[in-house]
Amino acid sequence: MKNLTKKISLLLLVVLVLTISFGCTPNEDSQKKLYTNLGFLESKSTEDNKNYIEIAANGENIKLEVRDKSVFNGLIENEYYMVAYNEDNTLESIEINEFIKDLVVDSMKEGQDTEEGDSFTISSSKPADFTDMTLLDSSKVDYDNDGTEETISLYTIAGRGPDGEMAWDDGQNWSLVLHDGDKEYVLFDDYIQLGGLHFYSYFQDEDFVITTVQSGTANLILKEYRFDKENDNFICTVKFLTKGNVNMLHQAPLKY
Incomplete structure (x- = not known):
């Protein structure tokens, strides 16, 4: 029960920090919905001259197109990121948050x-x-x-x-x-x-x-x-x- 309570508390804290961090993220196209998530960067790839990343979040991989070449080049595999993306699965913003990463890694120590x-x-x-x-x-x-x-x-x-x-x-x-x-x-x-x-x-x-x-x-x-x-x-x-x-x-x- 103590483990369950700790994990629930951790999830609530992560969601709160995620909301605060990305709640005011600008969205150039106001007609498009903005989604947020966080997880480890599983892989980077280039297909048909387009750059993609896959974020492992909540037991599934999210594939996102990264249109900014400099951003794509600077991303590190196996690093923990918070991401915001639109309904076309195009990356809008991405950043590392060491605080959340440390919490998640600690919780992973089964x-x-x-x-x-x-x-x-x-x-x-x-x-x-x-x-x-x-x-x-x-x-x-x-x-x-x-x-x-x-x-x-x-x-x-x-x-x-x-x-x-x-x-x-x-x-x-x-x-x-x-x-x-x-x-x-x-x-x-x-x-x-x-x-x-x-x-x-x-x-x-x-x-x-x-x-x-x-x-x-x-x-x-x-x-x-x-x-x-x-x-x-x-x-x-x-x-x-x-x-x-x-x-x-x-x-x-x-x-x-």
């Missing part, structure tokens, strides 16, 4: 305020669109014994290159989702810095369980997601996490 033994409940939600993410792994299972197999899917925002190999960055968003027809359970949806996520699914007696292993350069976290059929939700429990000053010497390779 497990920093988590204690071993902590637990929380994950309820179902309406299906979301994961087509912009890369499917890394999946498994079929009839987790609720209703006679129909459902799908567990592991996604990341990182893409694959022309050779099919993953284009890993220093960090990216990961999502672990159990898809069940007109509902789904988002078991994990967070940023992992210099690491990755693996999952294992199995029945333990009559209970369906998913266990995840999350690794990074300074942490190792083991979580158990146990399905509560009576209440139609998953109970997530932190089974293990490293503590203190951890210097990870070896991680299992991300062979996806």
Whole structure:
């Protein structure tokens, strides 16, 4: 609950700062709507003599045209930006805000305020669109014994290159989702810095369980997601996490 409260407070603060920062941004064409967002600059590209950037925001990438060549040249990949753009997805303004960046990066350190033994409940939600993410792994299972197999899917925002190999960055968003027809359970949806996520699914007696292993350069976290059929939700429990000053010497390779 403390983690949830902290994240909600952080989001409210970010929205407030974003509104203050861009609320008075001039819009040359008053007939066009102005949209604002913030996120990491995933990539820069040039297509048909037009310059584009992709901003990773809220689990999806926003592709924007940058018409000012000097602005485009000065942008830095993997930097955290606040952006304003019009309904044609043309960049109107962009700036770095170190204050918000520090808050977001701190919030991305999964497990920093988590204690071993902590637990929380994950309820179902309406299906979301994961087509912009890369499917890394999946498994079929009839987790609720209703006679129909459902799908567990592991996604990341990182893409694959022309050779099919993953284009890993220093960090990216990961999502672990159990898809069940007109509902789904988002078991994990967070940023992992210099690491990755693996999952294992199995029945333990009559209970369906998913266990995840999350690794990074300074942490190792083991979580158990146990399905509560009576209440139609998953109970997530932190089974293990490293503590203190951890210097990870070896991680299992991300062979996806």
